[in-house]
Each structure stands twice: as C-alpha cells, then as structure tokens.
Amino acid sequence: MVSSKKPNQEKKPSSDGARNSRSSSGSNSKKKTPKLQAIAKKEPEVHEISESSSSGSDEPKKTSNGGGGGGVEDANKMIRFPMNRVRRIMRSDNSAPQIMQDAVFLVNKATELFIERFSEEAYESSVQDKKKFIHYKHLSSVVSNDERYEFLADCVPEKLKAEVALEEWERSMTDAG
C-alpha cells in the first residue's frame, strides 16, 4: 500500500526556524530580536552554509580570473553571487583602480551574511506585525530601529503618507522662517 504522504514533503513547524541544510545547534531562536551575541552564536552555521552551497549550488562556475585549477572552483562553490558582478559593483563608484581577488571574495561572503541577517530581522518584524508577507515596511522598520543599518537610511526610508510629510515640511519651514 503506497503511503499517501509525499516523501519530499517537509512541512516542518516554523517554531525553530531550522532549515534542512542548516541543522543548527538550536541557537536560531526567533523569539527575541537578534543581538550581536546571538548573531555571533550563529557562526557555526556559517560553515554549514558553505557545505550546503556546494550541494545545492547553482551559482555559475565561471572563474573571473580565468584560472582553471580545481582549487578555485572549490572556492567558487563557497559563494552565492557571481564574482564578476560583485567586482563590478565594487568598482562602480569607487576610485580603487585595483581590487584583489581575495577582497572580492570577502565582500561576496560578507554580503551573503548581510542578506541573511537582514532578512531574518525583517522576518521577525513581519511576525510581530502579524503579517504573512515580508513587506517593504518591515525592512524600513529594521533599518530605522538599528544603528548598524544606518548606512541604508537613504536606501530604505520609512514611507510617509503625503499629508504627514506635508505637515512636517510645513513645520520645518515655520521653524526655519
């Protein structure tokens, strides 16, 4: 008798938030806003990401430096974003004429970590807001509430209603005048 359950069905409860590829030590608590210490505890999981990315990897296998050694391909398996694109972004508005490959690699990994942590905090914000979707406002809330993300203040400003913005503008003009 064939079981009606699908073998690939993995509807795990989200209470622990653990992913299959990230069998964490249980430090991935969603109960509290992650502080720096909690984030630091997640470091062991960082290793697992590198291993899982090699199995589920679909990043392009091209090597930007053209090296054909197996070592560089293994290094590329550790990253999620194309090195060429990361390098292009690094060079786009900076005056650094030369960027070493290890610098691009570090930025690649750091960006991956940034997205992970930013996403987790946004998810917590959406949970507190009792919403199913992570919306823009959850991101802007994270940015405005944490000084670590101050550099994103221009990128992710809080949305205001036009009337509120107008009131504030008029007030500022009155104060100035």
Next chain:
Amino acid sequence: MADEDRLLPIANVGRLMKQILPSNAKISKEAKQTVQECATEFISFVTCEASDKCHRENRKTVNGDDIWWALSTLGLDNYADAVGRYLHKYREAERERAENNKSSNDSGNEREPNITSGYSRVLEKGSSSSAR
C-alpha cells in the same frame, strides 16, 4: 550599464532569502527588490571604506585585509569574524592552485598570499569561538 548589471542578481538574492527563512515565510516582490538594492549598497559601503584606507596609505590596490578592516571599523565585527574563516579556505584553495601551476610550469611566478596580522587575529579568535 543596465539596471540589472549594477545590482546583484535578484534570483540569487531571493534564493538566499528563501533558504535562510522558515518555509512558511513569504517575501513580497518589493521587499526582495529592496533587499537586492540594500545588498548592493552594502558592497559599495564596505568597499568605499576600504578604498579610503588605501588612499590614506598611498596604496592603489584594495586587498582582503582592507575589506576585513572595513568590516571591523564599520561596526560589522561579526561579519569580519565569520568571513575570516572563509578566507582561510579560499587562501588554501589559492595556494593549491599556485602550487599546481608551479609544478607544471615551474615559472616561479606564484603570488604569495599576503596573509596579514588581521587574518591571523581572526583565526585565533575563530579557534576559540568555535569551541562554543
């Protein structure tokens, strides 16, 4: 430069978010695009800081140590510590490749990876923190 080229690929961003979040989490398209832009801004932010350091020291090449320093300086120590371990793996891979090239070419033009004191500090801290 097309808009898509100046940002990280949104497919990669979305995939990464989906992997890190619980399976029942849903991300609006606008939120995904915003994270894509924020990640790109993050890259510029860190690179700018590292690049400024190079300028102050009259160097033209930004290396990994500058990036590591920038992450630490910008209050992103936890990133610096975490990527330090990846850099170690990357260095090993590079060394292997250089050794393979040297043995085949015997040209002796291998680039010595300049592991600086910054990294060795990270590795020391990493070995102590990994005991947690």
